[in-house]
Amino acid sequence: VSGTDGRISPFEGLNPTAPAVILVYPQLGENIGMAARAMLNCGLSDLRLVQPRDGWPSEKARRASAGADQVLEDAGLFETVSDAIHDLDLIYAASTRQRSMTKPVFTPPAAASAMRERNLPGTGIMFGNEAMGLNNDHLALADAMVSVPLNEEFSSLNLAQAVLITAYEWFKAADATPEIQMPMTHTRPANKEELMGLFEHLERDLDAGGFFHIREKRPIMVRNLRNLLQRAKLTEQEVRTLRGVISGLVNYRPPED
């Protein structure tokens, strides 16, 4: 839905099966704001807060959200975890600590895949606060845990960073961006005829300049030059630029004093 100022809403096109994010007893407004920003970066908008320590609304949260104000304004405020999740039916609990509970522990991409495959509203991801994480009573309300594999010697994630990773994996699980793209604006890859023109131009002028004075080395030197130019994957524009560079160097005259 477009806003009244005519800008496209950041909620435009958000997926109704996107999981809710439940922050349990969050402490710092900055972290709530950064979590909201990370959510919206990844197409999530349903934020639920259980007893934020420093009150609500929070100006610090708003500033840290860097424009994700709407996520904060729409955030639900709850007294208990049970209230916050009452309308949901599948809860993942973010937890880094090893627990004695017999409950499946998903990696973030595995949780994301499971949510995408389920393809239903009603999912939530629950995060504990900065100091304590989730307690065992909260974990007992969850269907599964999600745990980010990290450097075991330093594995404590910032709250907003934990939200980001799970949200990012959810976004990525349905994202079709090619792994590697090569942008081509106003140009195209040089074809082999153009490349050959460059090679022969360079080699002819190097012959004229005496560069290949050890004749028996000429073939290997030519191959080396062709290989490195080939490796650069030149565009048609760049081939023309390089031919201009060769001409520029051939026209070199020592500066007059």
Add this chain to the structure above:
Amino acid sequence: VSGTDGRISPFEGLNPTAPAVILVYPQLGENIGMAARAMLNCGLSDLRLVQPRDGWPSEKARRASAGADQVLEDAGLFETVSDAIHDLDLIYAASTRQRSMTKPVFTPPAAASAMRERNLPGTGIMFGNEAMGLNNDHLALADAMVSVPLNEEFSSLNLAQAVLITAYEWFKAADATPEIQMPMTHTRPANKEELMGLFEHLERDLDAGGFFHIREKRPIMVRNLRNLLQRAKLTEQEVRTLRGVISGLVNYRPPED
């Protein structure tokens, strides 16, 4: 290397081929600190700063690093991007904006795979600052770009969040954590004999309680109960608990007034 206080250093076992992180003109100490924390979370330790705006060292950075002090203390401080990357040979530039440059654009997992496959020191990932990102002269120093696919209506990532995602993908590319684990402490999955004991115990006591009073519905009700109990993937301990629960209910006596 263990610290003098006997604790294991968070740098213990870090991979020497881990990429350096270069922050170009970073503004907020908090973001530098959170980036350091995210790096160490993911096994990176080589942080390089080009002209941090608010001076260096930074108390705000230290506080936000949440224990990744050593990354900050070891951080290199440079006047120019060229100085900061002089000893590296493969640079990825983090960039969200579409550019007119003809330079490959990797997703974070694709960049991570490429770095892992290369398996050599000398890689760096360069990040622009909070306000401007990297300029075109900085991008011209990079071998490739890395861009995080995000909600196109709200794609501006916090600096430390961008560092986290690239670092996390690098960590994950060599991480062997199973996608889904089921922790079993002091127990094991119930075997089918134990499960059958539970089913029969429950059905016998329900028969005695008159629960199956519509005889022709008994088979389907039994199957439903067996299915839901089966789906819970009970442990041996939990089977014993549930049998205790059945006995507890059978022993029910109305409270005396």
